[in-house]
Amino acid sequence: MVAQNVAFWIFAAFMAAGAIRVVTTDNIVHAALWLVLVLAGGAAQFILLGQEFVAWVQVIVYIGAVIVLFLFGIMLTRAPMEAEEKLNNNLRWPGLAAALLFAGTLAWAFLDQWGSDKIKLTKPVRTKEIGDLVFRGYLVPFEVVGVLLLAALIGAVVMARKD
Amino acid sequence: MLLNQFLLLSAFLFGTGIYGVITRKHTVLVLASVELMLVAVNINMVAFGATLNNAVGQVFALFVLTIAAAEVGVGLAIVLLIYRNLRSANPDDASVLKG
Numbered sequence: 125m126v127a128q129n130v131a132f133w134i135f136a137a138f139m140a141a142g143a144i145r146v147v148t149t150d151n152i153v154h155a156a157l158w159l160v161l162v163l164a165g166g167a168a169q170f171i172l173l174g175q176e177f178v179a180w181v182q183v184i185v186y187i188g189a190v191i192v193l194f195l196f197g198i199m200l201t202r203a204p205m206e207a208e209e210k211l212n213n214n215l216r217w218p219g220l221a222a223a224l225l226f227a228g229t230l231a232w233a234f235l236d237q238w239g240s241d242k243i244k245l246t247k248p249v250r251t252k253e254i255g256d257l258v259f260r261g262y263l264v265p266f267e268v269v270g271v272l273l274l275a276a277l278i279g280a281v282v283m284a285r286k287d
Numbered sequence: 288m289l290l291n292q293f294l295l296l297s298a299f300l301f302g303t304g305i306y307g308v309i310t311r312k313h314t315v316l317v318l319a320s321v322e323l324m325l326v327a328v329n330i331n332m333v334a335f336g337a338t339l340n341n342a343v344g345q346v347f348a349l350f351v352l353t354i355a356a357a358e359v360g361v362g363l364a365i366v367l368l369i370y371r372n373l374r375s376a377n378p379d380d381a382s383v384l385k386g
């Protein structure tokens with residue numbers, strides 16, 4: 125348990141630093157690459173929790189596909205590749221206030237409700253259980269999500285093509 | 288491990304995402320900040336799933352992941368369209384609907 129806690133705090137420190145760099149760096153490509161660090165840290169936390177299927181899905185879908193999409197978006201909008209102009213507007217203090225207020229409220233609610241609840245890990249969750257759940261109890265949401273993905277695909281193609 | 292350490296990490300990531308959405312001047316970076324928030328939500332789902340010792344948290348996290356992928360695809364298409372029409376990726380410039 126001690127080793128898991130140490131690993132958690134190491135990953136959490138990397139994720140926090142990466143998240144702060146994502147929202148503050150003046151180089152657009154670097155922001156996307158810092159996002160990779162946060163996502164990889166999230167996958168590591170999932171493995172730490174014994175939930176490995178979603179961890180690998182996170183690696184494949186987020187780091188493999190979404191980040192590549194982001195880099196394409198950066199290139200296609202001809203974003204400045206070097207840090208030549210500031211990428212943050214002058215709303216720093218209102219933004220900070222909103223973020224602190226929200227995160228503070230969340231943290232207070234969490235501490236109030238789950239003050240000392242422990243996670244007792246018995247065994248890793250196997251992929252078979254996820255398959256059973258998705259194709260039995262959550263079959264209708266699964267199909268709906270499939271239709272939504274198809275609609276998003278067609279919508280993105282229709283919007284982005286030149287005619 | 289305490290459940291709370293995961294929840295507090297996710298609260299921090301969500302707050303950072305809010306800050307990014309408010310302060311970023313490039314639409315792709317605003318979308319990246321939205322991704323930060325979705326990752327925070329996923330950590331919550333998986334942590335609660337691990338607490339309950341079943342796979343439901345993972346199933347919900349998978350749904351969130353799917354929606355996030357669809358959102359990025361459509362979002363970047365919209366960003367591209369705005370850039371093509373306005374020659375700018377700054378969300379402040381897309382103010383045609385402003386009264």
